[in-house]
Amino acid sequence: MNSDPQNEVSPQTLERVYQPVTRRTFLKGTAAAVAGLAGLGAALSPLLALERGELTLEALLQKRYRELKPEELRRILKALEDQCEREYGVRPAVHDRKARAGVEFGYALNLTRCIGCRKCAYGCLKENNQSRDAADDLEMSYIRVLELDKGGMNLETSTLYYDPPTVPQEGKFYMPVQCQQCRQPPCTKVCPVRATWQEETDGIVVVDYNWCIGCRYCMAACPYDARRFNYKKPALPPAEINPNQDYLSNRLRYKGVVEKCTFCLQRSRAGKYPACLEVCPTGARIFGDLRDPKSEIRYVLDHKRVYILKEEVGTLPRFYYFFDK
């Protein structure tokens, strides 16, 4: 029988293929396995929250908000209420108010009337259950009030930290900035998991806090600095919890999720004015239904010369500024 040189296997090759387990390879393999298991454990450690009761299996396996069946959503809302009661001792009412057909929200702000008192920023905190360490901790408020010099609109030289004895100061004007509820929102386009979207009818841009992965792409994309990130577990005094909550707006948030102004949809979808408008002492804020020709916002659009912030970025906001005098 002729030996086929093609099938001939040399002893060196055999040794290379069938490596005997030496001490060295055994230790290497063990170390790799231990490291791998440790990594797996670390990756799965959030699941320990299941055991501690901080997370329910249902919340973990929850579907996207828009795919939830009504009874699933009802169970989730109840679980959220339970969780709030367990953690804070306050039983909220977590609703899921849907956008009404034929209603599109718009906001206008009269810069002649705004005096920069920051009541809107604090009213926002009180309404929307943002995390705060003290009553005057404005970090997570959705509204930033800018102080600008008269004679220009340069936002780069505006200041956020003005604190004079009285406002308005001579030669200054004030511009509160919050989510502009853009018709072309850049923040929703960059979300890798579609945890934030624009509601189809009333145009509010919302976040599903159970779906957000906290990558903060949306914060980078927003030209108005309108989004806030929960770097830590939200701290909120139980006495200051607003029990009127909504799944998409002011229910209690988690660590590592992004939140934003929703025109207080827990209020506005129930027909009420947003909290920032309620507390404005000068009546500088105007809110209404853009589709209703007799609404206040339409009066402003028809009778005043309005402008939008950063028009050149093409976001088409539903938030308008105007001067009255």
Added chain:
Amino acid sequence: MDLRIRKVVRAAAAVVLGASATVVWLACDAGEAAPALAAVPANLPVVARPPAHQPPTGLASDAHLDKTPPRQTVGLDLVRNGWTYNCMECHKLLPARWHYDRPLSEHQDIQLDHGNNRFCLNCHHATNRNAFVDYDGREIAEADVVLLCAKCHGTIHRDWQASVHGRVNGFWDSRLGVKTRLRCIQCHDPHSPRFRAMKPLPPMKYPPRGAYPPAKGSPQQDAKLAPAGQEAGARQAGNAS
């Protein structure tokens, strides 16, 4: 001694003269005003609610929101002392004159700083002080004070009617609830209508980016800010040119 006695006598004479003059004036006034008073009904016009009372703004369910009315009115001493807020209780004896000085102490605290208005009767009605005066001398009821302001501030009145000027509270959707609108004098003091400056609520504590602003009271605070602003301004000007 003589000097003191003389002083006392002088003072007594002044008092007697003044009292008799007052009596004569009142008598004359009563005599003159008799026909006018006959026209006024025996019961004085009733004012339901003193304007000093601020109605609550906003919804009761919004107790967590700070809805402090912008104008804190205290009301007249008379009202505080339990009188009805009925101007004619006094003013039927004190006829109207086109004067600016307020001889009695009741209205001394009023600082009139309202554009060209120099006289009480620019707005208040001459014969019924519970009402305001229209262009043609007719009365505007106290409850319709908005119409008085609209005499001069027509464009603002138009905005107010559209709920675009002034504070609104409650429901934007009239099908679901009531929208409350404040009247002019609930925010503006009619005698000095400029909106009062307010103490701003404290700013944000932890700046999210960088170490701006510098610590309070540090000498560089202003020095740092001013050149930055100028620099930016100069840059902008340079870019523009």
